[in-house]
Amino acid sequence: MKNFKTLALATAGMVVGHTLSANTTIYLAGSNGDRTATQTAIGNLLGAAAVSGFVGSAAPTSANYGIWNGTYNGEVYKIKVAFLGAAGGIKALAGNQTVNFLPDTATGQSSANDIGSASYSGGVDPQVPSFISSSNFQSTTPYRGLYQGVNYATLTDALTGVIPLKYVASPGFPTASNNITTQQVQALYSLGALPLALFTGANADENKVVYAIGRNTDAGQRYISLTEAGLGVGATVKQYKPTVSGATTASGQTYGGTVTSHILWPRETVSGVDSVSPGNSGFTTGANEAPVLTAVLSAAAYQSANAAATGGYYIGYLTQGDSDARVLGGVIPVANRGVELKYNGVQYSASAVAEGQYTFWAYSHLIRKSTLTTGTIFNFYTALKNQITNTDAASAGLLISTLNVSRDGEGTPVLPTYF
Secondary structure (H helix, E strand, O other), rough: OOOOOEEEEEEOEEOOOOOOOOOEEEEEEEOHHHHHHHHHHHHHHHHOEEEEEEOOOOOOOHOOOEEEEEEOEEEEEEEEEEOOOOOHHHHHHHOOOOOEOOOOOOOOOOOOOOOOOOOOOOOOOEOOOOOEEEEEOOHHHHEEEEEOOEEEEEEEEEEEEEEEEEEEEOOOOOOOHOOOOOHHHHHHHHHEEEEOOOHHHHHHOOOEEEEEEEEEEOOOOHHHHHHHHHOOOOOOOOEEEEEEEEEEEEEOEEEEEEEEEEEOOOOOOOEEEEOOOOOOEOOOOOHHHHHHHOEEEEEHHOOOOOOOEEEEEEEEEEHHHHHHHOOOOOOOOHHHHHHHHOOOEOOHHHHHHHOOOOOOEEEEEEEEEEOOOOOHHHHHHHHHHHHHHHHHHHHEEEEEHHHEEEEEOOOOOEEEOOO
């Protein structure tokens, strides 16, 4: 494994050199937005758990890929995780398709962003997931019944938490106009770029441009954004792919730098699905998207849609966890921080979600095949579901029990539970 250091994690602190042989291996794929709560819960269940390898973060609980070892209820487990995207996880589980996990030889922390990046050379272990985490209902995705020649099974769903999302603008965006409406989301992601004047109402901002960035077709966060704004999961969008130079990496996070150029995201195939047109794909994870929202656009970039432009910014969507730690705070210097946007005039807060004013959120799910009803894998699935639902959903979002509202799916009306 390239650039790996020996590292292991225990619930009481860091330990080195402790490895368990696993009697039961679980392959858990799914939502990037669920990675922190899910892995926090895994660590809590396994007790003196050892992370033998992880990729995509300085901290195992927020890594995109990892291997956890430990004992639960007398059974020795090896848990391999691959947080490739909610829709991608549903597609793999329902379609009995493989996902790339880390190989058994992975040890310590990799410096790569993810196992699909050019900087990673450690090999993969392709496996059909045992079960998945997701920020989508299966019904939100196209992966149900017969779709593109594949018959996707109906899966069994359990709600485990609440994932708030935020729209964030890049540094310098006018803080007095830190709001985005559903109408603006529809226009921005349909066209790919809008004049800043549509956000500020100022004639002087007509020659400044706001560009859209976002996620690929594997991402549950993309589906949440599209359905919440009324565009629908099948909408074709236009999102940009930036080239950034001069960024800084500290404490495992990348930030700052200058966007020297950008293009509509090239047409690509993700998990077997063709994005069809330029712009209709995007970043593989929120952790990869976040650094762009701390960069400043050069004239070469912001003038791509308007040769007379005098300034430019990005707007993107992220989970609360990624936005707060990777764009709005954490190790990010104040000068590089992005600007949090209100949604339809409402500032995000836990209470605003709980009482139904802030509606840019979705449920977390733990999803299994209907045939998984007994055995050691099912036992761990049940324990993990309860651990996240009762406790660890709060590590990256909100407990369902704290809400006084509910909804039936992404983008559906938010209704009171007490009325």
